[in-house]
Amino acid sequence: MARIKAQTLKGFRDFLPEDMAIRQKVIDTLREVFESYGYEPLETPSLEYAETLLDKYGEEGDKMVYTFKDKGGRDVGLIYDLTVPASKVLALYSQKINLPFKRYQIQRIWRAEKPQKGRYREVLQCDVDSFGTSSPLADAEIVAIIYDCLKKLNFEKFIIRINSRQVLFKLMSDLGIKQKDKQLSILRTIDKLDKIDPAKVKNELKQKGLTSEKIAKLLSLIKSSQPDSNLKQLFNYLNWFGVDEKFYQFDPTLVRGLDYYTGPVFETHVEKPKIGSITGGGRFDKLIATLGGPNIPGTGTTIGLDRICDVIKEQNLWPEVSPTPTKVLVTIFSPEYLEKSIEITNKLRGSNINTELYLDPEVRLDKQLKYANKKNIPFVIIVGPEEIKKKVITLRDMKAKLQRQLTFKQLLALPTLPTLEVG
């Protein structure tokens, strides 16, 4: 093995244990909410035939799909989102899957983007969708799930913006823009309204063949448009689901970039930090047929796990989350006391207390204590000659810098270790 220089690819990340604590808790919370709504887990491959992936994400999206030839000469690609793979599953197993099909999916996806703050080339994507019903009840449930997730994650301020592509399509048709391709192309530009200079948006629309007059009319019509009957029903259902009105609003300028949306679209924003949308989704009623499957409607959302973790960290929403799952370090006084340390370790683990045994019997005790401190392990147990003689262990609270001697029975009789007061 030749010696090489270790490095991580740009846009990719290593998550050390202290980064994982919040991530893992976010994932567990989302799973819990999804399952409380009767959504079931699904997992699909990371690699798919390139043709399954391409021609779904608009011009710019397609360019960002990681494609290559595999060892068998097949054109393959790393998945770019979870909606297309889930739709593939419905196309492939339509005989076996009962509709409505409610699934969640938490997997890595890849995008060959220019790396920048909040944008990575590898992302843990988290999607929740229902397939097989066109009712706005299904769309409303997705919005209710977003609301519930963010509430359970301790988010205090956020806005779920809601619009419908049907409203936008009708408006363009009324203006004489009836071709589907052209409508989608215009929507992709409109989507940039809250991201780039409006003058640039107008310029792009001009390049797409609209007159200045039509552009002005289109933009003003969009801004003044009202929810259609379908959206009104969706808002009514939100009320029934108990979603607080303070946390969502109708936003006629909301488009969402992807080509496959056909109805309601929704997106969530927080004020701080400035980070873009933390959820995004909508209804996609034609995607499964496009993938060779039956005509099954779908609706759902992506929950931006990375950005959510960023918000939690930057706003310090979870001050109490420990950077390590470990509760106690059992030290080794010296090699001759190792057997006793292992005995205690076994008993603590048997009582469901996450316990690390220091793995080197030759290392001095003070170094072992420093190690516990650096790793933020809250408690340390010491068993040396004095403890053996007195038939006790020494329990040290690393934060309080206090310790006391206890019999093993006393130790296990205590309530959960983290609430222990050491005097």
Added chain:
Amino acid sequence: MARIKAQTLKGFRDFLPEDMAIRQKVIDTLREVFESYGYEPLETPSLEYAETLLDKYGEEGDKMVYTFKDKGGRDVGLIYDLTVPASKVLALYSQKINLPFKRYQIQRIWRAEKPQKGRYREVLQCDVDSFGTSSPLADAEIVAIIYDCLKKLNFEKFIIRINSRQVLFKLMSDLGIKQKDKQLSILRTIDKLDKIDPAKVKNELKQKGLTSEKIAKLLSLIKSSQPDSNLKQLFNYLNWFGVDEKFYQFDPTLVRGLDYYTGPVFETHVEKPKIGSITGGGRFDKLIATLGGPNIPGTGTTIGLDRICDVIKEQNLWPEVSPTPTKVLVTIFSPEYLEKSIEITNKLRGSNINTELYLDPEVRLDKQLKYANKKNIPFVIIVGPEEIKKKVITLRDMKAKLQRQLTFKQLLALPTLPTLEVG
């Protein structure tokens, strides 16, 4: 979007919800055991520079790494295991990471293998390793973790085979085979002893330049070799950790294929089904230095999640695991009763009961009941005109095919729904 044919790549798998139930429970159990031993989660990128991955897995392994040029012209590859990425992390963040470093990692890896039973091109790999100590205590702890995991997973019969490469290296040196490259090359062949015809092994060794006499001597020496002092200490520690002797044995023929092992190696087998090893690992004291990092020893194991799931299914070790996390389906009697159904759904979810709301108010009740049956949802709630009048709900046990009317208060006062007796 052009219409295409949906298909999944050979060697890759879609996991529908009923496949996920056991998988998810296995993952949760393993995480629990790892954390009970003080191991912390780590995650690393799926893509790495090709040079990080290649030249680590022996001739045949290297050929199976998925490599390609990314959009920036970099030679990259999909990770082939989790040991190399974790070693990269230690090389890269050696200033920041406290030793001993005990981490677990559960991620997908990719191998361009010929797909066959039990061999896939995409696998959820599960690794647990400790870095920074050469003590056999660390090796013993890994074996104890394997034992604990399999016990917690309900495995009744398995054997952890244990050997040491030091024993094998010494034995070759004694026979005059002293060059490291040659020793590794010979080990790779010896590793095939329990997989292919012994005559073929002998033939391969001949091609590698050994005389028939030396081959005979080597094989006989291997078979009759004994644990060295380091291995004896490891076995002693296993005893202290409480690992039952029935579940492990010294096996002088065990080699493990990968080039990077330097000391003890271990591998677990079950009798039924015939499926190859379900765990495999060992000590690798030079890998991190090879990756440009400091001289940090390491030891650990992979736990074969896919094969473990196969064993659990084929031996029916978990008969009680429900194929769905959903406990209740709340039906919609007709659109005018939707608000009531949502109200009940909200309350059940608020009481931590996983509750699906049927997502289409226009579908007939009998179809909704059939849906619950097909999805194996154990309970169904019905609220129609009769229930509204009597201020009750109807709770139906789908398995027992019995139902009864309850007030909502009575419903929530019941113990967990699955243990409910419906009369």
